[in-house]
Amino acid sequence: MGVVFRGEGFTEKRFNRIFQELSFKGIGLRLPRIKEIVEVEQIENYKKPLLMFLLGDDSILHIEIMNNEIQPDFHSMLIYDMSIVLKYGMQVRTVILNYGSAQNGKKGKCFGSVRYEVQVVDLFEIDGEKVYEELSEKISSGSLFDERDRLNLSFLPFMKHSISFSEALRKVMFLIETIKDEEERLAYMTVITEIASRFIGNNVVDVVEEYLMDTEVGIRIRDEGKKEGMRESIMIILLEKFNLLPDDIYNAIAEQKNENTLMKWLQRVTSICSIDELKKMIFNIE
Known part of the structure; x- marks a missing residue:
């Protein structure tokens, strides 16, 4: 680009x-x-x-x-x-x-x-309840979504419903939970909750958090979000110190998925004074 x-x-x-x-x-x-x-x-x-x-x-x-x-x-x-x-x-x-x-x-x-x-x-102008039934039938039968289905599900809460937006949002999240593919469930849940939260803000956050609190998808979103936040914090601190990071260090931080490791790095990174020290910490060099 x-x-x-x-x-x-x-x-x-x-x-x-x-x-x-x-x-x-x-x-x-x-x-x-x-x-x-x-x-x-x-x-x-x-x-x-x-x-x-x-x-x-x-x-x-x-x-x-x-x-x-x-x-x-x-x-x-x-x-x-x-x-x-x-x-x-x-x-x-x-x-x-x-x-x-x-x-x-x-x-x-x-x-x-x-x-x-x-x-x-x-x-x-789009009948959200009709779209909901069509998508529900496809999910139940295991049929693959076409591109119109993907678009419809992403913006389904914002279509015409006979219920309130909050109720429609909750209903759509329940529908997503019936998708069999875990990564697909996670992707749609992330997309819809992000769009709704960015648009409406605090009015919808309670609905989203209430639904996600104990679901498998919700736990994973929170877990991944927490780790992403730590990775971003580490990067910000290091770029303030060194302006530019070697590719191997940047990639190692970006790809680190262990929460305990990220927490240790975050605690230690403020005291790092050189790229050599940083490499020793990132690559566990004694």
Whole structure:
């Protein structure tokens, strides 16, 4: 892609498992297929984008979600889109997925002489309960998902339901638990809970945590998230000290999965003064 927005961590790997090579034709967006998710760095005082994908033509797809109560932050959206255009010279396409009152078409805002306009797609026009039944039948019969199914399951809580969003979210998580493949279950659970939590914030966190508390998938997500956090902390401290890390050290930290080892490294890393000392610690050299 010519630019690295952020390394692929636990969450990014799960998003890529679901979205790589996916098309958005199923919801009316005729765009190149997705290469991978990208996580841009935080710009101070501006809300981070909900989702950003690198597309097959090396442009960026920026996705936000809105409903009648939660409206998009156009100022932050514009700042991030323009920062990518100016810094990397990449085209940015911005789409809002709406699950409130119908608004299909375009939506925008003027900032002085600048008109910022994005495309709006109404997810609320899609019958979520019908989609739920179709996906449930496929999962029960062991049929493979096609790309429309993958897209539908990822955004199912945001479609039209006769129940509240929280109830629909909980129902979708129960459906995911019936998927037989463990990695597939983990990927969909991560994707849906991340999207819902990023969009709604604390209002949905309780629903997610309540459901995940004692499930096999929930325990693994928490465990992997904790280890990823330790790996990132170690990297931040070391890069502050040394600016650049040798590839063998970087890869060893990134691939370390033992929580006890990561904890020992995190406790010791602040006192490391040289790359030689670091190698001795990482590779257990006496």
